[in-house]
Amino acid sequence: MASSAPISTGLEKLQKTLDGTVEGVKVADLRRDTKDYHDPKNRLTTDYGVKQNNTDDWLKVATEDKTGPMLMEDHAAREKINRFDHERIPERVVHARGSGAFGTFKLHKSLEQYTSAGVLTDTTRSTPTFLRFSTVLGSAGSADTVRDVRGFAIKHYTPEGNWDVVGNNIPVFFIQDAIKFPDVIHAGKPEPHNAVPQAQTAHNNFWDFQFQHTEATHMFMWTQSDRAIPRSYRMMQGFGVNTYTLSNAKGERFFVKFIWTPHLGVHSFVWDEALKLAGQDPDFHRRDLWEAIENKAYPRWDFGVQIIPEGDEDKFEFDILDATKVWPEDLVPIQYVGELELNRNPDEYFTQTEQVAFCTGHVVPGIGFSDDPLLQGRNFSYQDTQLSRLGINFQELPINRPVCPVMNNNRDGGMRHTITKGTVNYWPNRFDAAPPAAVEEQPYIDYPQKVAGMKARLRSKKFREHFNQAQLFYNSLSLPEQMHVQFALGFELDHCEDPIVYERMSQRLADIDINLAKNVAELVGAKIPEQQGRPNHGKKAPGLSQTEFPGKTPTIETRRIAIIIADGYDAAAYNGIVAAAKACSALPYTIAPRRTPIYAAGESKESGKGVKPDHHLEGMRGTMFDSVFVPGGADSIATLRQNGRALHWVREAFAHLKAIGAVGEAVDFVRDACELEGMAFSTSDEVTDSYGVVTAAKVKPTSFKETVKMAKGAADFV
Numbered sequence: 001m002a003s004s005a006p007i008s009t010g011l012e013k014l015q016k017t018l019d020g021t022v023e024g025v026k027v028a029d030l031r032r033d034t035k036d037y038h039d040p041k042n043r044l045t046t047d048y049g050v051k052q053n054n055t056d057d058w059l060k061v062a063t064e065d066k067t068g069p070m071l072m073e074d075h076a077a078r079e080k081i082n083r084f085d086h087e088r089i090p091e092r093v094v095h096a097r098g099s100g101a102f103g104t105f106k107l108h109k110s111l112e113q114y115t116s117a118g119v120l121t122d123t124t125r126s127t128p129t130f131l132r133f134s135t136v137l138g139s140a141g142s143a144d145t146v147r148d149v150r151g152f153a154i155k156h157y158t159p160e161g162n163w164d165v166v167g168n169n170i171p172v173f174f175i176q177d178a179i180k181f182p183d184v185i186h187a188g189k190p191e192p193h194n195a196v197p198q199a200q201t202a203h204n205n206f207w208d209f210q211f212q213h214t215e216a217t218h219m220f221m222w223t224q225s226d227r228a229i230p231r232s233y234r235m236m237q238g239f240g241v242n243t244y245t246l247s248n249a250k251g252e253r254f255f256v257k258f259i260w261t262p263h264l265g266v267h268s269f270v271w272d273e274a275l276k277l278a279g280q281d282p283d284f285h286r287r288d289l290w291e292a293i294e295n296k297a298y299p300r301w302d303f304g305v306q307i308i309p310e311g312d313e314d315k316f317e318f319d320i321l322d323a324t325k326v327w328p329e330d331l332v333p334i335q336y337v338g339e340l341e342l343n344r345n346p347d348e349y350f351t352q353t354e355q356v357a358f359c360t361g362h363v364v365p366g367i368g369f370s371d372d373p374l375l376q377g378r379n380f381s382y383q384d385t386q387l388s389r390l391g392i393n394f395q396e397l398p399i400n401r402p403v404c405p406v407m408n409n410n411r412d413g414g415m416r417h418t419i420t421k422g423t424v425n426y427w428p429n430r431f432d433a434a435p436p437a438a439v440e441e442q443p444y445i446d447y448p449q450k451v452a453g454m455k456a457r458l459r460s461k462k463f464r465e466h467f468n469q470a471q472l473f474y475n476s477l478s479l480p481e482q483m484h485v486q487f488a489l490g491f492e493l494d495h496c497e498d499p500i501v502y503e504r505m506s507q508r509l510a511d512i513d514i515n516l517a518k519n520v521a522e523l524v525g526a527k528i529p530e531q532q533g534r535p536n537h538g539k540k541a542p543g544l545s546q547t548e549f550p551g552k553t554p555t556i557e558t559r560r561i562a563i564i565i566a567d568g569y570d571a572a573a574y575n576g577i578v579a580a581a582k583a584c585s586a587l588p589y590t591i592a593p594r595r596t597p598i599y600a601a602g603e604s605k606e607s608g609k610g611v612k613p614d615h616h617l618e619g620m621r622g623t624m625f626d627s628v629f630v631p632g633g634a635d636s637i638a639t640l641r642q643n644g645r646a647l648h649w650v651r652e653a654f655a656h657l658k659a660i661g662a663v664g665e666a667v668d669f670v671r672d673a674c675e676l677e678g679m680a681f682s683t684s685d686e687v688t689d690s691y692g693v694v695t696a697a698k699v700k701p702t703s704f705k706e707t708v709k710m711a712k713g714a715a716d717f718v
């Protein structure tokens with residue numbers, strides 16, 4: 001229950017009392033407002049605290065035999081319905097669907113050369129954070145696995161105030177100037193006449209806009225790549241996207257971009273999986289994040305910065321303040337200096353994940369803005385949008401309030417909580433109360449930037465080049481990634497019924513790559529472009545293809561392995577793979593034709609033993625797993641051969657490029673299910689890997705370790 005000690009004065013004490021950790025500061029702060037629903041002392045009460053004996057029947061005039069009219073007098077009933085009627089607040093106009101988690105940011109290497117910010121210079125600190133992932137276009141109830149950009153918004157609760165970075169999993173954006181945001185979002189959201197489609201860019205309006213608004217070209221290439229269908233929130237990069245600034249104690253200023261790279265590597269679905277999962281498990285990413293944290297498999301990211309000294313601003317062929325451009329890593333390398341870990345699920349979705357309010361304007365001393373025209377506009381929009389979502393006192397909500405002292409003359413407004421004692425509420429005042437901080441007290445000091453120019457609706461010259469980096473991105477992808485882009489564009493433009501849209505877009509692709517344009521045009525039935533539009537410069541850059549991020553050390557940690565068995569399965573093989581998977585921190589799930597116990601070869605029903613499967617073959621789908629393993633056992637395999645769903649599990653896993661393992665009698669079963677006549681399969685106790693299908697015809701204990709090891713490399717769990 002709430003303690004009355006104000007966090008602002010108890011910071012030191014809390015740091016010591018809570019496990020000696022600094023992240024305890026925000027957790028402790030939240031405890032002030034946290035009640036435990038499961039406390040046995042709890043009784044149902046009204047909102048004003050009066051215990052209630054019956055909240056199931058409205059007070060009415062009735063008899064044992066006959067019901068009668070209900071009474072308005074029943075305040076408790078009216079309160080209950082009244083509260084329910086107003087449960088919803090406006091969902092976010094973008095990024096409505098999200099999932100959040102608490103974490104810790106630790107700095108390994110001080111950036112004091114560039115900034116005076118404590119959070120980026122003090123390597124002894126653990127900074128508490130809250131991170132919210134999201135999709136952009138869908139409503140709050142839409143599916144997780146749609147093709148879309150993912151939000152990656154972090155709130156750092158620092159002793160100098162909150163620092164928010166409201167980023168995405170793609171390093172660039174569709175527009176250069178914030179004033180275009182309503183246009184790009186209207187074009188992507190459901191069309192205005194019939195509100196179709198939900199959470200999709202596969203429609204006329206989106207692609208109409210992409211063609212006419214050429215600065216979006218680079219970004220739409222990213223959204224058509226595998227980056228827009230991540231396997232997990234835990235397996236994608238985060239980018240601050242905009243150009244921020246850092247300033248150091250000497251008063252020097254630097255331009256900076258923020259980047260987070262996941263330890264588990266960057267991995268994606270194949271499109272067919274993502275489409276199916278949207279129906280089979282719309283909460284796939286939300287569940288995945290939740291379960292990983294509950295299982296203590298804490299997701300981690302390396303935190304990095306790209307830095308350009310102020311004097312070098314004009315040395316690049318692109319404008320470094322243009323959010324439709326990356327800073328190629330061969331020109332501006334990433335310096336990794338810290339680590340972010342997510343290690344605690346929220347206690348309640350609404351008060352934490354829904355009410356969290358990020359603002360790009362929330363920066364701390366040592367961190368500032370640049371003249372990036374997207375960022376400047378965002379600084380207005382986020383504060384503004386919180387007013388309609390949460391009201392003027394949104395910063396007082398537990399999830400949003402800082403862990404350091406707050407005092408000023410902002411007062412009142414709807415739902416004000418803070419009670420400020422005192423006889424004045426202005427500065428200057430005759431008591432000298434709450435004066436501005438002196439320079440020695442490290443207040444926020446705005447960098448004295450010299451500016452000159454005309455007052456005009458202008459964009460500088462470099463902002464008008466829109467194709468070089470779209471080519472750079474496409475050129476840098478691996479062949480399979482390029483094919484995925486082709487198919488994605490083929491899918492999206494197939495959903496555009498208006499010929500002007502798919503005809504023009506097919507021509508536009510020739511400005512990037514003629515083969516891409518030809519293949520897509522053919523797929524979608526457009527006129528086939530004959531020659532390259534703008535010449536392709538042929539350049540590539542590091543860090544753009546996600547194949548460069550297999551993971552800090554490639555791992556199958558937290559990957560879901562379906563082990564399919566039926567009665568008569570080979571117990572040694574089954575137990576072997578379960579143990580080997582667990583030893584690698586993967587998650588083995590037993591799947592069988594039914595969820596009642598399944599008996600191994602030689603094991604009788606009467607033995608009372610058997611394995612109770614986690615799921616039956618119809619209860620889940622192969623799409624929900626990263627890998628499939630089938631142990632042998634003649635009777636088990638004979639049963640599975642007769643089961644269409646079992647065949648489909650294996651065949652679909654192969655089509656989705658997943659690692660498949662089979663031993664003993666299961667080797668033939670897998671070969672037949674995948675129609676892999678002629679491919680190399682093991683016929684001995686040697687383990688063979690053929691296109692990600694890892695087999696051993698005879699089983700020896702080391703086979704399982706070998707299988708798991710090969711599966712790691714084989715399909716790489718793309």
Ligand code: HDE
Binds near residue numbers: 092093150152
């Ligand atoms: Fe946002 N964006 N945005 N955005 N954005 C919002 O703020 C906006 C942009 C991003 O989990 C809104 O609190 C404008 C870029 C994320 O709560 C709103 C422009 C990037 C989230 C808003 C942009 C983002 C938002 C809606 C163009 C990546 C979810 C609800 C200048 C760097 C944060 C809210 C969360 C949310 C405005 C462009 C990321 C309306 C005007 C670029 C991750 O204020």
